[in-house]
Amino acid sequence: MVNGRLVRLGRSQMGHVLAQVAFQWIALAANIALVMGVAELVRAFVEGRFGSTHGAGSVLGALVCLAVRFAATRAAAVMGSRSSRGIKDVLRRALYDKLLALGPSYAQHISTSEVVQVAGEGIEQVETYFGLYLPQLLYALAAPITLFAVVAPMSLPVALGLVACVPLIPLAIAAVQAIAKRLLASYWSQYAELGDSFLENLQGLGTLKVYEADGFKAQQMDEEAEAFRRVTMRVLTMQLNSIIVMDLVAYGGAALGIFLAVGELAAGRLGLSEAFAIVVLSSEFFIPMRTLGSYFHTAMNGSAAADRIFAMLDLPEPKAGMRRLHGRSNPIDVRGLSFCYVPGRSVLRDVSLHIEPGSLVGITGASGSGKSTLAAMLAGRLEGYSGSVEIGGCQVRDIDPGSLAEHVVVVPTAGHLFCGTLRENLLMGDAHATDERLYRALAQARADEFVRAAGGLDMRIAEGAQNLSGGQRQRLCIARALLTRAETLVFDEASSNVDVESEEAIAALIRELAGERTVVVVSHRLANLVQADCIHVFEDGRLVESGTHGELVVAGGPYEGLWRAQHELEEGVR
The missing domain is CATH 1.20.1560.10 (ABC transporter type 1, transmembrane domain)
Structure with a gap:
């Protein structure tokens, strides 16, 4: 044989x-x-x-x-x-x-x-x-x-x-x-x-x-x-x-x-x-x-x-795009987007939306409504969809992966830090960043104080970041994302499963970034989206309504029901 x-x-x-x-x-x-x-x-x-x-x-x-x-x-x-x-x-x-x-x-x-x-x-x-x-x-x-x-x-x-x-x-x-x-x-x-x-x-x-x-x-x-x-x-x-x-x-x-x-x-x-x-x-x-x-x-x-x-x-390889994105004013246009992980079970159905450069956009809906799938689409992490996803007029599938990674960065629910020093982890965002710039990104992510107390940039990160709390790990991941200079940051439930202090720090950072970069916040917690320029509400894979927080609350649609339920729950906890 x-x-x-x-x-x-x-x-x-x-x-x-x-x-x-x-x-x-x-x-x-x-x-x-x-x-x-x-x-x-x-x-x-x-x-x-x-x-x-x-x-x-x-x-x-x-x-x-x-x-x-x-x-x-x-x-x-x-x-x-x-x-x-x-x-x-x-x-x-x-x-x-x-x-x-x-x-x-x-x-x-x-x-x-x-x-x-x-x-x-x-x-x-x-x-x-x-x-x-x-x-x-x-x-x-x-x-x-x-x-x-x-x-x-x-x-x-x-x-x-x-x-x-x-x-x-x-x-x-x-x-x-x-x-x-x-x-x-x-x-x-x-x-x-x-x-x-x-x-x-x-x-x-x-x-x-x-x-x-x-x-x-x-x-x-x-x-x-x-x-x-x-x-x-x-x-x-x-x-x-x-x-x-x-x-x-x-x-x-x-x-x-x-x-x-x-x-x-x-x-x-x-x-x-x-x-x-x-x-x-x-x-x-x-x-x-x-x-x-x-x-x-x-x-x-x-x-x-x-x-x-x-x-x-032998798995088929996706055709690598060749086009490169330029500048920092690239709008995002999604038209007729549909996608399914398993044939016959659509996760997104005929979704169309527009994101202006430098805007703060919220995406919300119940679990399983397609929010994170859309976030992955914007970063080019999924293939086999119908419709179009365009950034700066270029189809995502036609953009060079390296160029797309330079312009769109996703901060997931639980970011990963590698075993080694903090400096080594941060330099993955910008290999040429000086210590001064690294500390600037840490300060922006509200992480510089505990970093200095733990030994500075040479502090050790254990396997799986087990020596850090969930909130600390997430803020360090955000600091690394800030170092990339990407024009679009997608926060995919980035403030979930963290302590209250870290959640407030992440929310404050998102408000600061609005205007400097395009910020897309995927969140089930509506309090994090109140100041968004536009909120897109998903239900069963469909985009069911869009508008500002004030417009959606008075519209009496799905968003208003979610807002009222969350508000009553939080008031009851207090």
Whole structure:
């Protein structure tokens, strides 16, 4: 079983693979020389010619053969390690480049958890294919031919009998290959689905606890884990059964070789030393193929993982735009925009709106009404929509991604900070920013005081920003967004799930930015939108009304109902 595409992708590592096979063959040759040397000693002893000269020479020869075998075996292991590391680098680079080519819309085609699983565990499985299976496959072809050439001059019938049994092992492998391929495809499919479910439930654990649905989800995960356990057990059963068959062939073939050699010796057609050599070398005919068989299941797992990797690499890439945005007065026009994540279930339906440069625009509505989807559209993070989204007269799909990223920045509900220093995180917004400018952005985001108290720009950010509160993390993410100089800032529920102090700081910042930049605020909390130049209200994916806060309150529509309900709730809390 050879995965041609995987071999072609890793052709840069084939030099290491071939070198590994060559060193394995040298180790085999050293072993054959050692056996033949011992056989010659047996002959000398039987014929009464054994003396001190024979003893010293034999010991020296044996030491040389053992040294060569040790060095060759070690060199083969080194080559295998290099090919393993090399193929991992090749595959991870290919996946990384593919994700960059897909852009932010990659999540429409594949889940983040599957990307992590395939880039981690999947590539580790492929590593064994290159480091173990592929070299062993080539060596298992070369070793029996070499041994046949050694044994045939001594006894052709025995050599033919041994070499005739060797193909029985790959035949046993081929017999289980179809079953193994189906099982491993099911294994990887359920492995990915279990990972998706675990990540989704972990991310939504707070919501599940609030709605008391954690017990139901726990039971659902138990059922998924049990299904994965069953398919894993079927894979292991198949592997153990095939190993038993291969062991029977290997040991039976070696026993046949010994039986034939003893028969030839008894018939006087074979000398004692030749019979001794054949008996010792009989197992060597089958050991390479037996080892290949033990690697076969690992290779099948690696091949199944490679199929998942190639499925990602074959995902259609969006056509990259070439147009660039210029200036800082680019209006945003959305016309007849419709979009669905799943065919037949529209998230946005025939949405049309206009955003003036430098204006403060609010987008609101109930959860699931399409607000965040529209925000993602403005940043070019989704594809496959109908209608048009234009910035400065250019279709978003036609704008160069780099240029779009320079002009539109989204601050999400929970921004991400990377493990490292605060300076390293902020410089992602502007790699050339001075410390003075960094502090200016922090001050604008109301984050400079706690930053100075925590050690300044060199303060450490822990993994997942666990050493910061939600509000602190969000204000640092906003400071990074301010450093980009983007003309349009989209705050997608940026003040949700933060403390009151941080929410007020973010609201004050948004008011300050109005006029300097185009600010789009996506929020379910209407108090944050009161001062907006225009508020667009969404309901079930449709834009149902637009206007200022005052206009919408007196209009008596959906906005007025949301405003009254929130106002009464807040008054009741007070």
